[in-house]
Amino acid sequence: MVYRQYRGKTPLCNRPEKRTVITPHQQKMKTRLLEAAAFAKKMIADPVTKALYQPGPESKLTSTYAAALADYLKRLVIDEVDVTGYHRNAGDGLL
DSSP states (O other): OEEOOBTTBOOEEOOOOOOSOOOHHHHHHHHHHHHHHHHHHHHHHSHHHHHHTOOOTTOSOOSHHHHHHHHHHSOOOOOOOOOTTOOOOTTOOOO
């Protein structure tokens, strides 16, 4: 049995089993999570970006670290691409 801390409560949980074999997908997700953790640490180290990730009172996120971590792990959605300034010439920027 394991005690865990979650939002001010301490539930008693079963001890998680450790797997011996990691699948390629698990390794990919582990790497992605490590990158997200590094990103979150970098964001909360700077006071300006830390203020941007401060969760509001109605937020499900419990800390600035969790908010930055969730931001990194969230998939990017591109709604529209404006290519009016692009004329297919060498050296033209995309923005």
